Each structure stands twice: as C-alpha cells, then as structure tokens.
Amino acid sequence: MDAILRAIVEPRRRDILQLVQHQEKTSGDIAAHFPEVTRPAISQHLKVLEDAGLLAMRKEGTKRLYQAVPERLADLKRYLEAFWDDRLQLLAREAETEERRSSLPDDQRN
C-alpha cells in the first residue's frame, strides 16, 4: 500500500495514470505527452507504476501497451476510507499509553 501511495504522489505519475486510465497506450505515446522530459524518464515512471500494481503492460511486437489497473486504485480508495474512520490503531496505542499513565502518581504524568 505504501508503494501505491508513493507512486501517486509524484504528479507526473498521476498524469500518466490519467492518460491510460480508460485506454491502453504505448510507452512512446505516453512519452509524447510529456515533451519536457525524456523517454527514459517516462519509462522509469512506468516501471514504478507497474511495480505498484497500478499499471498493466502487454507486449505487442516491439511495442508495449500500458493500461491502468482500476482494482489497485480501488484498493487505495478503500485504504484511505479506512484511514479516515478507523480508530483501531489509535485505540490500541491509547490503551498502552493510558495503562502506563494510570500506574504512575499524578506528578509523574506529563
């Protein structure tokens, strides 16, 4: 999940994701949208996205076609949903903290 978050933080990678969200595109096609950087740079971004599971690749001859994997975005969405609401982690941490405090006299609490 961390890989997904790191992947989508880079603005260029978010742009790439948008590009192939609804249709496959070749590496060169994608690179053509970003004249401000070189092709290898795009290639590296594609690798990061693919490693994070956000992109699927299939070869067709000498071309490589990339497309977004909506399931992974759904994963991220679910994770964030849980992040907003989930108190479990918080409560676990609180439990041990409170326990430690209760066993100390008042003047040792901070």
Place this chain on the structure above:
Amino acid sequence: MDAILRAIVEPRRRDILQLVQHQEKTSGDIAAHFPEVTRPAISQHLKVLEDAGLLAMRKEGTKRLYQAVPERLADLKRYLEAFWDDRLQLLAREAETEERRSSLPDDQRN
C-alpha cells in the same frame, strides 16, 4: 492539494495523524509514541502537517496541543474521488494529440 498528498505519504506522519485524529495531544505526548526518532524530528513532522492544514495547534502554557483537522482530510478525499473518475484532463490531452496525428502522413506517426 499537493501539500496534503506529500504530507500523508510519509508513514510517520500518517501515524501522527491517526494519533490526534480524535483527541488533542501535546507535542511531547506524540513524540513519546515514536521512541525510534528524536523529538525534533516529530516537531518537524508536526510543522509539515500543520502547514498542510491537516493539524490545528493551540498553546496552553508552555505546552502545544495538536489535533487533526477533519475538513482537510475531507478535501483530500474529494480530490481523490475526482481523480478516479475525471476524464476531463485526459480528454483535453487526447484532443490535441489526435489532431496533431491526423495532420501527419502515416509514416510520420509513431
């Protein structure tokens, strides 16, 4: 919005956010949850989170109490919702690309 994304990508900051999501805590209290790093490191994280608008701070004597600002998380949520579905950016880019291609002979297309 980029600031929010960058802020929550750092795992330690996500943990901090969870800690103060439902109750205020002092800087020292928060730092006590992360024995693996020093207090100044936490202080710096708090600043990043506060600058991103994700944390509110109020002073109480010499202490500083931090708490999450749920509105900003809601902003992020809305942004991501839009990100999944929004085709506007994509369509804009497609339009200019397709136009450029159609005006070129076949052998100049990539």
Place this chain on the structure above:
DNA sequence: TGCTTAATGAAGCGTCAACTTACATTACGG
C-alpha cells in the same frame, strides 16, 4: 544477416527531505 524502430537498462548528477545534535525561545513556579 544487418538495419531500423520501440523501448528499457545503467551510470552518474543534482536536489530534496528526514534525520541528528546543538542551541534558542517561551512560560511557569519558587
């Protein structure tokens, strides 16, 4: 086979950010 096209791999560079140590600030309490 050898040339061309599509794309990645590898090495190196510059920048950024998370961290540490040391110092400064601010407020309370005797």
Place this chain on the structure above:
DNA sequence: CCGTAATGTAAGTTGACGCTTCATTAAGCA
C-alpha cells in the same frame, strides 16, 4: 529574577529519487 520544563529552530549529514546521456535488448523487415 532564575531555573526548569516544553517545545521549536538551525545547521549539517545522508539516502532516496527524478532526471539525463549513453548503451543495450528485442522485434520486424529488406
């Protein structure tokens, strides 16, 4: 006042990463 507690700031180090240039792989085709 002065000391101490709570916290932030400054400066410096280090590792990660996005980028470029140059080299390499792989497929299609004469």
